[in-house]
Amino acid sequence: MSNRSRNVVDLTRQSPPIDLSQPYDPDWVSGKTILITGGASGFGEGFFRKWAAHGANVIIGDINDKQGIALVEEVRASTGNKNHHYIHCDVTIWQSQVDFFHQAIKLSPTGGIDSVVANAGINGYGGQPFWDPLGLDADTPPPPNMKCLEVNLIGVTYTAHLALFYLKRNPNSAVADYKVQPAANRPDRHLLLIGSIASLITIPGLTQYNASKHAVLGLFKSLRSTAFMGGLRVNILLPYFVNTPLFQAGGRALLAGNAIATPEDVVDAGTRFMADTRIVGRALMIGPKIKARADNEWEVVPQEDNDGVEMAVREVLVDDFEEVEAFCARLIKLLNFVEATRGWSAVVSDIFAVITYRILVMFGLKR
Numbered sequence: 001m002s003n004r005s006r007n008v009v010d011l012t013r014q015s016p017p018i019d020l021s022q023p024y025d026p027d028w029v030s031g032k033t034i035l036i037t038g039g040a041s042g043f044g045e046g047f048f049r050k051w052a053a054h055g056a057n058v059i060i061g062d063i064n065d066k067q068g069i070a071l072v073e074e075v076r077a078s079t080g081n082k083n084h085h086y087i088h089c090d091v092t093i094w095q096s097q098v099d100f101f102h103q104a105i106k107l108s109p110t111g112g113i114d115s116v117v118a119n120a121g122i123n124g125y126g127g128q129p130f131w132d133p134l135g136l137d138a139d140t141p142p143p144p145n146m147k148c149l150e151v152n153l154i155g156v157t158y159t160a161h162l163a164l165f166y167l168k169r170n171p172n173s174a175v176a177d178y179k180v181q182p183a184a185n186r187p188d189r190h191l192l193l194i195g196s197i198a199s200l201i202t203i204p205g206l207t208q209y210n211a212s213k214h215a216v217l218g219l220f221k222s223l224r225s226t227a228f229m230g231g232l233r234v235n236i237l238l239p240y241f242v243n244t245p246l247f248q249a250g251g252r253a254l255l256a257g258n259a260i261a262t263p264e265d266v267v268d269a270g271t272r273f274m275a276d277t278r279i280v281g282r283a284l285m286i287g288p289k290i291k292a293r294a295d296n297e298w299e300v301v302p303q304e305d306n307d308g309v310e311m312a313v314r315e316v317l318v319d320d321f322e323e324v325e326a327f328c329a330r331l332i333k334l335l336n337f338v339e340a341t342r343g344w345s346a347v348v349s350d351i352f353a354v355i356t357y358r359i360l361v362m363f364g365l366k367r
Ligand SMILES: NC(=O)c1ccc[n+]([C@@H]2O[C@H](COP(=O)([O-])OP(=O)(O)OC[C@H]3O[C@@H](n4cnc5c(N)ncnc54)[C@H](O)[C@@H]3O)[C@@H](O)[C@H]2O)c1
Pocket: 037, 038, 039, 040, 041, 042, 043, 044, 061, 062, 063, 064, 089, 090, 091, 092, 119, 120, 121, 122, 151, 155, 194, 195, 196, 197, 238, 239, 240, 241, 242, 243, 244, 245, 246, 247
């Protein structure tokens, strides 16, 4: 590992790889105010129930008002905590998300937001497969159904942007520092993104879902490099197929007979991220439970092997900053070299060109 790539890790304040054999205490979520988009069903509902049971104040935003309101009532009754709320929020509409964040801050018992989960997602194409366009005999092709990208990419990008804005504005929040021991009521600035196995692999037929989840991974990789500037920690969950209403809509028949992941394992991995404030810039993939060697989670062993350990959660993209981003660093070095050889006169002439271009546009002499 070169010093330069090590510097990327240090600069971005990324924490060391996660030791999944080490337990964490779910009570560390206690006292946090957590926002979850798409919190009325599936993983969002699972996170809500678990974190509320461990003392967090959870505010969910969803378009399914009936289910969201009923869920909040139930969780308030079971926890005795009135600080759980449902707010209508359509993640595809910017103002709807702004209102969600504004109202949540007013309702938060601490007057701020500690953690945000960009969870809302869909997997549908409105009966119009992207890869098999309909109406080819028409003069002009009908536009594709873009809902999946609107929810999974535009919606998630809005949520991430608002999280960057509001997390550091929380008067009680603390700058992410992986060296500080987690504890209940510890202030936090955490953005948790929900990607998918479709962020990592190609799923034929789920074109827009695949594209949206690859994009969410890109969002994560880029954001984790800059999040330290706002004192934030950003992490991502990458679940394999899990039996939720979303999965039922598309993949059940496709994967009939195959092992799938469990919602409990996804919620557990999400809880580790939420509770353990030492985890910064990390990605966990949640798959079916597979027996593997205790010292190498990628080496599958036979079911009857006594030394094997059943595991569903594995860390991925572990050494990206050392390996993948080191390539980027080399590229930047090349570009810096070009800049250096062009010298200061080139910088001045480029800035001059930008200014004259704007003046020419202003006077209508250039478009
Ligand atoms: N279930 C799986 O197999 C699986 C696997 C990997 C990743 N994921 C991801 O996990 C996340 C949660 O999915 P889930 O499986 O729990 O599905 P789900 O359908 O149970 O929950 C999704 C929630 O998002 C809400 N939602 C949909 N459109 C919305 C909008 N415009 N604004 C606000 N809320 C909206 C829905 O009403 C629902 O409550 C999604 O991002 C999904 O892509 C799911």
